Amino acid sequence: MSETLVWSILIPLLGAIVTFWFNPRWVAAIGLAFSLATGSFALWIAYAIGRDGRLLHELGGWGAPLGIDLYADGLSAFMLATNGLVGILISAAAYLYFEPNGDGTGHAQERRAFWPLWLFLWSALNLAYVSSDAFNLYIAVELIGLAGVALIVITGRHDAMVAAMRYLLVALLGSLSYLLGVAMLYGEFHTLDLRLMAELSAEAESSLVLWVSLALISVGLMVKTALFPLHFWLPPAHSSAAAPVSALLSALVVKATFYLLLRLWFGVFSDQMTVTFGQVFGVLATMAIIGGSVQAILQRRLKMMVAYSTVAHIGYLFLLLPLTIPFRGSDTAAWNFDGFSGGIYHLLSHALAKSAMFLAAGIVIMSMGNDRLRNLRGMAHQLPLTTFAFGLAGVSLMGLPPSGGFVAKWFMINAAIESGQWWWAIVLLVGGLLTAVYVFLVLRYAFLPVHPPHFRSPPRRLEFVALTLALLSLVIGFRAVEAFDLLEAGTPFLNAPGGSEGP
Amino acid sequence: MPTGRDRAKAAEMAEATTPWETARSGRAMRLFTGVGAFLLAIVLALVAVELVDREPGGLTRAALDSLDESGVENPVTAVLLNYRSVDTWLELGVLVLAVMAMFALQRCTNLTQVPQIERGGYVLMRMTSVFVPLMILGAGYLLWRGTHAPGGAFQAGALLGAAGAMLRLTSRDAFRALNGWALRGLVVLSFACFAIIGLGFMLMNRRFLEYPSGQADEWIFLIELVAMLSIGAALWALFVGAHPTEWSSEKQPRTN
Numbered sequence: 227m228s229e230t231l232v233w234s235i236l237i238p239l240l241g242a243i244v245t246f247w248f249n250p251r252w253v254a255a256i257g258l259a260f261s262l263a264t265g266s267f268a269l270w271i272a273y274a275i276g277r278d279g280r281l282l283h284e285l286g287g288w289g290a291p292l293g294i295d296l297y298a299d300g301l302s303a304f305m306l307a308t309n310g311l312v313g314i315l316i317s318a319a320a321y322l323y324f325e326p327n328g329d330g331t332g333h334a335q336e337r338r339a340f341w342p343l344w345l346f347l348w349s350a351l352n353l354a355y356v357s358s359d360a361f362n363l364y365i366a367v368e369l370i371g372l373a374g375v376a377l378i379v380i381t382g383r384h385d386a387m388v389a390a391m392r393y394l395l396v397a398l399l400g401s402l403s404y405l406l407g408v409a410m411l412y413g414e415f416h417t418l419d420l421r422l423m424a425e426l427s428a429e430a431e432s433s434l435v436l437w438v439s440l441a442l443i444s445v446g447l448m449v450k451t452a453l454f455p456l457h458f459w460l461p462p463a464h465s466s467a468a469a470p471v472s473a474l475l476s477a478l479v480v481k482a483t484f485y486l487l488l489r490l491w492f493g494v495f496s497d498q499m500t501v502t503f504g505q506v507f508g509v510l511a512t513m514a515i516i517g518g519s520v521q522a523i524l525q526r527r528l529k530m531m532v533a534y535s536t537v538a539h540i541g542y543l544f545l546l547l548p549l550t551i552p553f554r555g556s557d558t559a560a561w562n563f564d565g566f567s568g569g570i571y572h573l574l575s576h577a578l579a580k581s582a583m584f585l586a587a588g589i590v591i592m593s594m595g596n597d598r599l600r601n602l603r604g605m606a607h608q609l610p611l612t613t614f615a616f617g618l619a620g621v622s623l624m625g626l627p628p629s630g631g632f633v634a635k636w637f638m639i640n641a642a643i644e645s646g647q648w649w650w651a652i653v654l655l656v657g658g659l660l661t662a663v664y665v666f667l668v669l670r671y672a673f674l675p676v677h678p679p680h681f682r683s684p685p686r687r688l689e690f691v692a693l694t695l696a697l698l699s700l701v702i703g704f705r706a707v708e709a710f711d712l713l714e715a716g717t718p719f720l721n722a723p724g725g726s727e728g729p
Numbered sequence: 730m731p732t733g734r735d736r737a738k739a740a741e742m743a744e745a746t747t748p749w750e751t752a753r754s755g756r757a758m759r760l761f762t763g764v765g766a767f768l769l770a771i772v773l774a775l776v777a778v779e780l781v782d783r784e785p786g787g788l789t790r791a792a793l794d795s796l797d798e799s800g801v802e803n804p805v806t807a808v809l810l811n812y813r814s815v816d817t818w819l820e821l822g823v824l825v826l827a828v829m830a831m832f833a834l835q836r837c838t839n840l841t842q843v844p845q846i847e848r849g850g851y852v853l854m855r856m857t858s859v860f861v862p863l864m865i866l867g868a869g870y871l872l873w874r875g876t877h878a879p880g881g882a883f884q885a886g887a888l889l890g891a892a893g894a895m896l897r898l899t900s901r902d903a904f905r906a907l908n909g910w911a912l913r914g915l916v917v918l919s920f921a922c923f924a925i926i927g928l929g930f931m932l933m934n935r936r937f938l939e940y941p942s943g944q945a946d947e948w949i950f951l952i953e954l955v956a957m958l959s960i961g962a963a964l965w966a967l968f969v970g971a972h973p974t975e976w977s978s979e980k981q982p983r984t985n
Contacts (some may be wrong), residue, residue, distance in 0.1 A: 287939030376830035
């Protein structure tokens with residue numbers, strides 16, 4: 227059973243090798259087949275973990291601390307499933323987006339470059355969710371960054387090259403900072419295994435080494451997650467890529483380093499998770515939500531707007547920190563699971579909604595030439611499905627019922643009020659309002675009754691993929707219970723004070 | 730009077746600039762960086778001092794104790810190719826990914842279109858003829874040495890890559906003769922072999938990359954041998970493919 231974890235990495239990796247090596251004209255078909263296999267396998271693993279509990283696989287048969295362990299609990303399963311679901315749909319979109327034109331030309335290089343890189347990236351993402359070894363995770367982070375950079379430049383556009391170069395430098399700095407922190411952790415605990423470290427750290431005294439390594443790891447991974455004010459590289463990088471690439475960068479890639487932060491914070495550094503630490507990150511998250519949303523409102527191009535919206539929504543993810551860490555006023559010392567699951571659920575709903583939005587923006591560029599907001603006039607008439615998809619995704623991002631975004635916000639606001647931190651509830655509500663402003667800005671142009679001058683019909687199936695993503699971000703609100711049960715399978719909190727304990 | 734088009738252009742340029750580029754106060758930025766680096770250095774020094782005081786340990790003991798089972802005599806090789814073989818496998822993946830990224834940047838899938846470099850002078854040509862065979866020999870030696878002393882596939886592969894670079898500089902690069910399929914196959918070979926070997930063990934009811942007992946040394950040597958070839962090929966391809974001029978866009982027709 228535990229071999230399934232290895233398979234979750236190997237299937238996309240074999241796909242990457244095959245598509246890279248043979249790379250025939252019909253490479254997209256092979257790539258799509260491997261994507262389907264990878265995604266459905268990941269969903270099956272998540273189901274199996276929800277049913278039977280956590281999985282452990284000792285690579286090489288040595289076992290930690292000498293060897294490397296793969297370990298998956300409910301949180302890993304949730305991330306694998308998110309990747310699987312969104313990954314399949316983005317793969318379908320990429321298959322249609324990079325289709326040859328009517329005369330059989332165009333997109334040939336993009337197609338040949340995209341599939342090996344994307345499957346490699348997927349494999350590295352899955353590795354990040356199932357590996358339990360701090361150095362192995364460093365390699366996963368490196369692979370994710372490198373594949374992400376390469377995916378941005380496949381269009382060969384100049385602005386994409388500039389943005390990708392900046393992303394590469396920032397990503398390298400981030401992962402080096404992480405590596406330095408990991409080296410200190412090894413000096414402190416003499417192991418690289420996250421679970422062993424978590425056990426040891428429960429007994430260890432707080433030391434300078436731990437605090438410095440916490441700072442280095444946090445800053446390194448925050449840079450890669452693009453938390454305000456370290457977000458400056460994200461909007462150009464995410465908006466200049468081809469639409470399916472923008473979608474998977476915003477929906478999946480930034481979430482991987484966020485997941486790592488959660489693992490390290492609530493596992494290894496649980497003693498350092500003080501109220502102040504949580505409040506500081508709450509302030510950063512607030513700045514991200516307000517700053518990112520205001521920037522999104524000021525943009526004049528659709529893709530830049532959607533990219534700044536990602537900056538804002540990364541803020542919501544970090545808001546789970548003050549909501550999970552027990553606040554002064556609360557009578558219990560346990561982690562607040564409502565705040566935690568709300569944040570994680572937001573991750574899923576944002577992944578679905580944001581990929582729908584980026585695909586909608588890509589369809590707009592395909593059919594109307596560019597994505598200036600002024601150019602969107604008449605979009606609702608010409609592209610009703612795409613406009614509908616964009617609007618539905620907007621509903622989920624705003625957090626209106628019954629969307630997934632609503633459920634996530636509901637849990638987070640509940641956690642904020644229960645723990646006596648009403649100010650975070652206000653931030654969540656204001657963020658929702660600001661989101662509404664930029665979504666309606668787009669819709670206002672879209673519904674103007676003007677016939678766009680240069681209109682070219684996009685592939686209808688591509689519109690349906692965007693719509694499916696948007697609909698999913700809406701209807702997951704009805705199935706939230708299953709997702710929360712899955713998160714509780716194998717608690718992510720190994721050292722929860724007063725909470726349930728690890729294996 | 731700025732026209733609407735001018736304003737749009739200015740807005741676009743403002744979008745494209747970063748906080749660094751707009752910062753007029755380059756001096757303040759440098760001061761900030763300098764002070765920051767200085768403080769970081771002090772903190773790191775304090776951490777180092779604190780870590781030195783700890784009792785020595787780590788996994789050295791455990792790594793040495795299991796050396797007999799690992800099938801190699803050198804503890805470093807044992808860590809790289811047995812205890813933490815997955816890390817090494819994925820590092821080979823980083824090289825493959827780098828070559829993929831190079832191809833994505835050049836918008837091509839082979840190196841047959843790379844323009845040749847002018848032939849070097851007499852000294853360079855003669856030196857290359859002497860050095861390249863020696864480097865290949867040296868690579869083989871490093872590979873063999875890796876089983877019982879520092880050395881191994883990465884060092885040997887680096888030497889092969891350097892030999893390739895020398896050949897390239899004297900315009901005798903055989904790589905241009907390889908078609909895309911062969912070149913990409915050579916680069917991806919060790920990564921694929923490593924995965925398939927690990928998978929084979931897993932299908933025989935062991936863990937992924939858990940060598941059958943007593944056979945570890947043979948498998949490790951096989952992996953190292955293939956890894957050396959792939960690393961050499963990847964480094965060579967990166968050196969040749971990172972040609973600064975845009976050679977692919979003009980030579981490569983933008984069709985299928």
